[in-house]
Amino acid sequence: MALVVQKYGGTSVADAEKIKNVAKRIAATRAKGKEVVVVVSAMGGTTDELIKLAYSVAEKPSDRELDLLLSTGEVVTSTLLAMALEEMGLEAISLSGAQAGIRTDAAYSRARIQRVDPERVVAELDKGNIVIVAGFQGVTDEMDITTLGRGGSDTTAVALAASLGAESCQIYTDVEGVFTADPRLVPEARKLNEIGYEEMLELATYGAKVVHPRAVELGELFEIPILVASSFSDSPGTLIHGGAAMEVRNKVRGIAHDLDVAKITVVGVPDRPGIAAAIFEPLAKANISIDTIVQNASIDNITDLTFTVAKSQLDKAMNVVKPIAQSIGARECLSAAGLGKVSIIGTGMQNTPGFAARMFSALSEQKINIQLIATSEIRITCIIDEAKVGDAVKALHRAFELEIEE
Ligand code: ASP
Ligand code: MG
Numbered sequence: 001m002a003l004v005v006q007k008y009g010g011t012s013v014a015d016a017e018k019i020k021n022v023a024k025r026i027a028a029t030r031a032k033g034k035e036v037v038v039v040v041s042a043m044g045g046t047t048d049e050l051i052k053l054a055y056s057v058a059e060k061p062s063d064r065e066l067d068l069l070l071s072t073g074e075v076v077t078s079t080l081l082a083m084a085l086e087e088m089g090l091e092a093i094s095l096s097g098a099q100a101g102i103r104t105d106a107a108y109s110r111a112r113i114q115r116v117d118p119e120r121v122v123a124e125l126d127k128g129n130i131v132i133v134a135g136f137q138g139v140t141d142e143m144d145i146t147t148l149g150r151g152g153s154d155t156t157a158v159a160l161a162a163s164l165g166a167e168s169c170q171i172y173t174d175v176e177g178v179f180t181a182d183p184r185l186v187p188e189a190r191k192l193n194e195i196g197y198e199e200m201l202e203l204a205t206y207g208a209k210v211v212h213p214r215a216v217e218l219g220e221l222f223e224i225p226i227l228v229a230s231s232f233s234d235s236p237g238t239l240i241h242g243g244a245a246m247e248v249r250n251k252v253r254g255i256a257h258d259l260d261v262a263k264i265t266v267v268g269v270p271d272r273p274g275i276a277a278a279i280f281e282p283l284a285k286a287n288i289s290i291d292t293i294v295q296n297a298s299i300d301n302i303t304d305l306t307f308t309v310a311k312s313q314l315d316k317a318m319n320v321v322k323p324i325a326q327s328i329g330a331r332e333c334l335s336a337a338g339l340g341k342v343s344i345i346g347t348g349m350q351n352t353p354g355f356a357a358r359m360f361s362a363l364s365e366q367k368i369n370i371q372l373i374a375t376s377e378i379r380i381t382c383i384i385d386e387a388k389v390g391d392a393v394k395a396l397h398r399a400f401e402l403e404i405e406e
Contacts, residue, residue: 098138349378359382
């Protein structure tokens, strides 16, 4: 029997009515003769509430306790959904991530899945059960409960789909699929029927919230087609798969934006080997992830080094960088929040001139100043003033004619 993995996000299971609605959708899939494994998120808002609760009893809750606490959100949803299915006369069982064999490393709050031991899930499927798995969590070899990082249920779903050999992984959410840009910013934004893994990975990494980048990465690695669709409608959604990336179209596929950007500039850095390492190694050790890095051409062997971090990490990063800047003889260390990132993404950009020029002139027509530029083979990213991000996304959508069906 063909197996599908379905994942329902927090807004899709936000209250009892919505959980019953999800149960009906699962029943319909089952009625088509499919075996079904379901992964759920915590009911909308629950994870945030649990975090708040933790910080109301402790200034710095311990990582282990925080992860065990947060894992309960998904357990609540999975049990309620199993009950709703049983109420409809279907056979269902809920499993925590640990029970479902999601084995992770011990990096609390950002654990990585090392393997999936699928025996229990397979045994329950063989008994005829619909298996509901609590997303976002796993267990270490020491039997401690971990979580995978915010939005981690998508990753659980794709990992399970890969280990069970599912025919597809369906991610149900509150939007109709992947759009050419955020439709809240650009009303003409168009839903994509399909997209390649590579393009989706860049879109998700650079700000599209619809599916977690780690899930896309796993999908690509194990060649699992991922459908992103709404749990509130029957529209067909967006299929993320390998085939789409093969057809190179001379076109931008989509625009991502991210408002969570701050930058740090180390001014007057001596230009000699080892300096970048001296700055970035301690940042890595402090678990601060760095995004765009730009080093200016040096004048008289002195240069400036600028990089971006998430706003929430700015203070921590400055505390790490300031003493280093002093010890390597840099002049000063400046920081700025209030930035945003806009990116154009498409495999059709590879080896094709003109995309950067078109992007920059679209931004300049809006009088938007570009502070930093970064590129990959299929992406160009500009760091700009946060307040201009909306205008930038609209202008780029127009400039690359993304409202026109390909
Ligand atoms: N409940 C977790 C979060 O809010 C995980 C998830 O929804 O995927 O981040
Ligand atoms: Mg979520």
